[in-house]
Amino acid sequence: MGRVPAPARLVVLVSGSGTNLQALLDACQDPAYGARVVAVGADRDDIEGLARADRAGVPTFVKRVQDFSTREHWDRAMAETVAAFEPDLVVLAGFMKLVGQEFHDRFGGRVVNTHPALSPSFPGMRGPADALEYGVKITGCTLFVVDDGVDTGPIVAQRAVEVADDDTVESLHERIKGAERGMLVETVGRMAREGYTVEGRAVRFGGAGSSR
Numbered sequence: 001m002g003r004v005p006a007p008a009r010l011v012v013l014v015s016g017s018g019t020n021l022q023a024l025l026d027a028c029q030d031p032a033y034g035a036r037v038v039a040v041g042a043d044r045d046d047i048e049g050l051a052r053a054d055r056a057g058v059p060t061f062v063k064r065v066q067d068f069s070t071r072e073h074w075d076r077a078m079a080e081t082v083a084a085f086e087p088d089l090v091v092l093a094g095f096m097k098l099v100g101q102e103f104h105d106r107f108g109g110r111v112v113n114t115h116p117a118l119s120p121s122f123p124g125m126r127g128p129a130d131a132l133e134y135g136v137k138i139t140g141c142t143l144f145v146v147d148d149g150v151d152t153g154p155i156v157a158q159r160a161v162e163v164a165d166d167d168t169v170e171s172l173h174e175r176i177k178g179a180e181r182g183m184l185v186e187t188v189g190r191m192a193r194e195g196y197t198v199e200g201r202a203v204r205f206g207g208a209g210s211s212r
């Protein structure tokens, strides 16, 4: 009988409601998914994302920027804590902080972030609002490998979402989040099961020299 490969170890970082995290937790219930969430971290207390991890029996940790003397110290503490869980992949799922140099040095190429816009349009914290203000008819979501820019890293997956005439920022963001959860679950699963390579801006699944 062949050896069954161990599921990929995911550490997920959140800052809010954690519906994307929940989608991953649900997907990981199936052993065939090929990944499991080994820890959930946050930059703030008392958020639904942490409660979701608690309910799933997944260990959590919180590192608040204001509890550290410098941003670099926060970044180092975050990186060390994440490293202790030996992740194959770090998933930023609604994590509202930019990670720093230490984090890039330790996990470069193994950190993905989900963003509620179609990159390279509308980077930053206001993706849905900026898309609505601009008047685009199609926006969406992007999963990318984190680099040291703001939502600029190599793109792993995207989903398009139509903008409705009567959309508010909230209604548009909710529709995007629906697409985002499907994108995240499908793509992280493929990264875990097939491996992936990053060459320049090209991200490909499978293949020799895989990052996993």
Ligand code: GAR
Binding pocket: 014, 015, 016, 017, 018, 019, 020, 021, 049, 093, 094, 095, 096, 114, 115, 116, 124, 125, 126, 127, 177, 180
């Ligand atoms: C998601 O739409 C995610 O793309 C966005 O926050 C939301 C989190 O939702 N992240 C960013 O805007 C990061 N710049 P969730 O907490 O319900 O998963």
